[in-house]
Amino acid sequence: MVQAINLTCENTTNPIGTPQHPRFSWQLKSDKNSVLQESRQLQVSADENFSDIIWDSDRVCCSNSIFVPCAKLLSPQRRHYWRVKVWDNHKNESHWSEAANFVTALGEDCFTATFISGENADSGASSAGTMLRGEFTVKSRAKAAFLNSTALGVYRLHLNGSRIGDIAMAPGWTEYNSRLLYQSYDVTSLLCEGVNVVGAMVGPGWYKGDIGFQGKRNNYGQQTAFAMQLTILYEDGSTETISTDENWRASDGPVTYSEIYHGETYDARKEPINWTRSEFDVSGWRDVSTLAANPAIVVPQDGPPVRAREVWKAEKIFTAPNGEVVVDFGQNLTGWVRLRVKGNAGDVVKYSHSEVLDKDGNFYTKNLRSAKQKISYTLKGGTDEVYEPFFTFQGFRYIRIDEFPGNYSAANFEAVAAYSDMPETGSFKCSHPGLNQLEHNVRWGMKSNFLDIPTDCPQRDERLGWTGDAQVFIRAASYLHDISGFFRKWLRDMAESQLPDGAISHVIPDILSHWSFENKPFTPATGWADAAVICPWITYVYTGDIELLRESYPMMTAWVEYIRSQSRMGLVWSDGRHFGDWVALDAKDGSYIGATPTDLIATAYYAYSSELLTKAAVRLGKDDDARKYFKLREEIGDAFVKEFFTPTGRLAARTQTAHVLALHFGLTPSEYRKRTIDTLVEILDEYDNHLSTGFLGTPYICYALSENGNLDLAYELLLKEDYPSWLYPISKGATTIWEHWDGLKPDGTMWSDDMNSFNHYAYGAVADWMYSVIGGIDSDPTEPGYRHSVIAPRPGGGITSAITTQLTPYGKLVSDWTLEGDTMRLNITIPHNTTATIALPKGKISENAGLSFAFDGRGSSAAVGSGTYRFVVENVEVK
Ligand code: BGC
Secondary structure, eight states, X not given: OEEEEEEEETTBSSOEEEOSSOEEEEEEEESSSSOOEEEEEEEEESSTTSSSEEEEOOSEEOOXXXXXXXXXXXXXXXXXXXXXXXXXXXXXBOOOOOOEEEEXXXXXXXXXXXXXXXXXXXXXXXXXOEEEEEEEEEOSOEEEEEEEEEEESEEEXXXXXXXXXXXXXXXXXXXXXXXXXXXXXXXXXXXXXXXXXXXXXXXXXXXXXXXXXXXXXXXXXXXXXXXXXXXXXXTTSOEEEEEOOTTOEEEEOSEEEEETTTEEEEEGGGOOTTXXXXXXXXXXXXXXXXXXXXXXXXXXOOSOOEEEEEEEEOOEXXXXXXXXXXXXXXXXXXXXXXXXXXXXXTOEEEEEEESEEOTTSOEEOGGGTTOOOEEEEEOOOSSOEEEOOSSOOEEEEEEEEEEOXXXXXXXXXXXXXEEEOOOBOEEEEESOHHHHHHHHHHHHHHHHHEESEEOSOSSSSOOOOBHHHHHHHHHHHHHHBOOHHHHHHHHHHHHHHOOTTSOOOSBSSOTTSSOOGGGSOOOOOTTTTTHHHHHHHHHHHHHOOHHHHHHHHHHHHHHHHHHHHHOBTTTBOOOSOOOOSBTOTTSOTXXXXXXXXXXXXXXXXXXHHHHHHHHHHHHTTOXXXXXXXXHHHHHHHHHHHHHHBOTTSOBSSOSHHHHHHHHHTTOSOHHXXXXXXXXXXXXXXXTTSOOOOOTTTHHHHHHHHHTTTOHHHHHHHHHOOSSSSSSHHHHTTOSSOOSSTTSBOTTSOBSOSSSOOSOOOGGGGGHHHIIIIISOXXXXXXXXXXXXXXXXXXXXXXXXXEEEEEEETTEEEEEEEEEETTEEEEEEEEOTTOEEEEEEESSEEEEOTTOOOEEOSSEEEEEEOSEEEEEEEESOOOO
């Protein structure tokens, strides 16, 4: 028996606001092994019973079960139902799957609503929120109603007394001048016949608030605004569109100040009671102003929205040595505090947020730089009041109570973690508690910094989409959560901001306007701008979304061509101002840039980007390009060798990162390989087998070792507990990944006050080594999205068990191994409609699940289909 289950449309369960040619995915359920889909039939219907079929694919011979496009252009703003039937290689025919549904977005360029504002062109300095209110009449029973809305700023929406949806910080942050997302909500159940009231609260957000470490505000405009377009489908078959217009009314409201960096001031006495009820007296409200809109830039939400995802209770409340009262939530995170309070009207609660305590155990905020992260709440009085900020988020583990009326306890506060709503895909648990905590810290680095865009950090006056950070971390991210929608959205903004010559800015959205450090004219930075190639490629390999690769291809090509245009002297790209091996420990005193020469890094990344572009061209069937970039990659490789290796094979730059890049990017000729590895081992020895790498060397150092006969050393590095190492911060109580190896030094003092984030995911990139080498799970780039996976766990480091799972697009993949003495037992599960190569470490295979293994000198491998397999290897070689 075979059955299609877990249906998703655009990778989301029953989404709203999809393209009119949505893409469908499903998984197979079967009690057999080695199950492959041979053909499938899809149906899209206007009704749940499939009596009004809009599109029937008929039975198609096709093994693909992810991102299958709907061939028919569907009507906009309609709920559609879909189902799928499959036939497998065991001659089984499934029943129709359970029906799933989706709602299509508005048609292209059809968001034509007027933007209305409670502010005016001189409101640039205001950080207050405004309230906007509109009434409309529903003439008869509505069958369905879909509300589409967006803002210049951030907004929250209410209809007839209820909040609409649960999206936070909508519409998110995009290149607002060319791409503004609208969100779609099904409001059918909230609508009533007669007069209805919509209310929007709008705050400055990224649009006009203080954003960027240069202290700038009004980056996109001086005035917040809101627009809404509601489609009503009546029972009688007629439709009506209601939009924001000049008849709406505006008012100031309880949010008297709100800034992403600085926090919020809220006066509950100013809440207009029942303001989205028809009986509300609107006489004191003012006229709205209207703003010209450009329908071409308003497009449907194309990534997962931000939501409040988890709640952490306060772990303890204590008085710090300096007398301040501090609440500890036990987890560094991004979001806000949910406050519960009771008191008199006009009483005030104030608190501040921070990530760490200082050496003496006091509340510490210097590393926030100019970000204030403060909340002030004025009570309306008399009842139990619950407050969560509307338009801001903070990075914190602790709050300091600056003012509170009466008694309070830990129960008055909860921490709400907010992040982009990406389903969790991976899990990792092994016998080493430190590594489990490390994986937890990496995951929380991701949760804290995947708030609509991939940010460097969530607390100080940056929170920007730094490209370098994202590219080093993306592969690790792909193991932890489903990154497909998140990166599609961000990569679209990257493409929008790419300069005509192909240059890519340091941060996306490009709030810094092609800022260049050292006050010199902007040039893109190696390892940062390469995100334009690396991020689409990695997203494709781990999610199987070829459309994303196709869409990104022009940007990828333009970036490589940009580097080519800057390269000279045998293709060595040495110009430009680079961040280099950022914050490496071998940097000169007073510099953030590590000792590895930036021209070597730039050439290495030029080679890497060209190589990935070649692979992308092959996958997309662009044969001429594939040949062209293959040749380019060869030429860069030759130039690299000529420039950076002596004729006897010594790599000219004697740093860990130089050797790591030369090895991992395949730039070391085979005759120099041994010497390069030996030197890397030697340099590590000089550091007593500790890291000295920065942002660009760290992600690959364990690979450079494990791929070159030094698995034991990779484990040793990973498991080191003293500074500098991945586990050192854990010994200091870290619950996220730090920006610096020594953010908090062994003596409790800080690395610095100004560049010292305790929630920077870059060094968490090592999680991909943990998943792919300890767990041994990887996706084969030639059959992406784990259509073919490679399962090759490589035990070592004294670890006696590891269970690693991955929710692939096809279903759950499991690698579960234990080691008892020199006997290794493995249980491996491969999802249906995929195949795998299982590679076991060297040893005697005493249980082989009926498979025939081929020995290649290093270990044995076998090809398998879907199913669960058990293996035992005796006398196993463990590093
Ligand atoms: C950020 C980094 C970023 C860097 C550029 C910093 O301020 O926090 O993570 O990549 O600037 O070098």
